[in-house]
Amino acid sequence: AQKVTQAQTEISVVEKEDVTLDCVYETRDTTYYLFWYKQPPSGELVFLIRRNSFDEQNEISGRYSWNFQKSTSSFNFTITASQVVDSAVYFCASGDNFNKFYFGSGTKLNVKP
Amino acid sequence: GAVVSQHPSRVICKSGTSVKIECRSLDFQATTMFWYRQFPKQSLMLMATSNEGSKATYEQGVEKDKFLINHASLTLSTLTVTSAHPEDSSFYICSATGRGASYEQYFGPGTRLTVT
Numbered sequence: 001a002q003k004v005t006q007a008q009t010e011i012s013v014v015e016k017e018d019v020t021l022d023c024v025y026e027t028r029d030t031t032y033y034l035f036w037y038k039q040p041p042s043g044e045l046v047f048l049i050r051r052n053s054f055d056e057q058n059e060i061s062g063r064y065s066w067n068f069q070k071s072t073s074s075f076n077f078t079i080t081a082s083q084v085v086d087s088a089v090y091f092c093a094s095g096d097n098f099n100k101f102y103f104g105s106g107t108k109l110n111v112k113p
Numbered sequence: 114g115a116v117v118s119q120h121p122s123r124v125i126c127k128s129g130t131s132v133k134i135e136c137r138s139l140d141f142q143a144t145t146m147f148w149y150r151q152f153p154k155q156s157l158m159l160m161a162t163s164n165e166g167s168k169a170t171y172e173q174g175v176e177k178d179k180f181l182i183n184h185a186s187l188t189l190s191t192l193t194v195t196s197a198h199p200e201d202s203s204f205y206i207c208s209a210t211g212r213g214a215s216y217e218q219y220f221g222p223g224t225r226l227t228v229t
Binding site: 037042043044045047050091095099100101103104105106108 | 145147154155156157158159162204206208210217218220222223225
């Protein structure tokens with residue numbers, strides 16, 4: 001089994017601030033996948049990124065960036081110049097070879113104008 | 114991208130009745146579907162995994178007689194909450210994965226169940 005920990009329950013920032021959401025995972029699998037999802041108040045999960053365990057290259061997509069570090073078993077997510085529309089709950093998840101997902105407890109991000 | 118729908122989006126039922134939630138893959142064949150449950154301000158908890166044409170595999174602690182899952186076709190899975198009680202009120206989310214789409218799950222928009 002895998003485990004994902006999101007230690008930050010809730011974060012509040014002011015618009016335009018940068019914010020990093022932490023994610024730490026535990027697994028004994030050599031092949032695994034890591035994900036980030038956004039869940040706005042509507043409830044629908046919005047896929048943000050998928051990373052496999054063999055690809056430690058960091059990724060940037062607009063204001064979003066992800067830092068994958070196998071040495072610390074972390075897959076952190078940074079939002080640059082946050083906006084009010086970024087307010088949501090963000091989930092980090094890992095997936096195993098059987099396509100079973102393990103979700104973290106989520107981090108609620110409040111971006112204030 | 115792959116689209117998964119759920120119906121209904123919201124349902125209110127009386128205690129003791131049963132309610133069925135449908136999960137459909139609209140533009141791909143879903144060989145495996147997953148059902149999650151999410152309580153307010155909590156994470157998603159996997160309830161069961163269903164493969165088309167076979168019985169669902171339930172996670173520990175999930176009552177299979179209470180949460181009936183049917184995956185009769187490659188595009189449809191249903192979750193029936195039998196003899197619902199107020200504590201079954203929750204947000205139910207399904208996801209699906211198709212052939213050749215390993216390590217990816219496409220999530221439905223969720224169904225909010227309220228049992229009065």
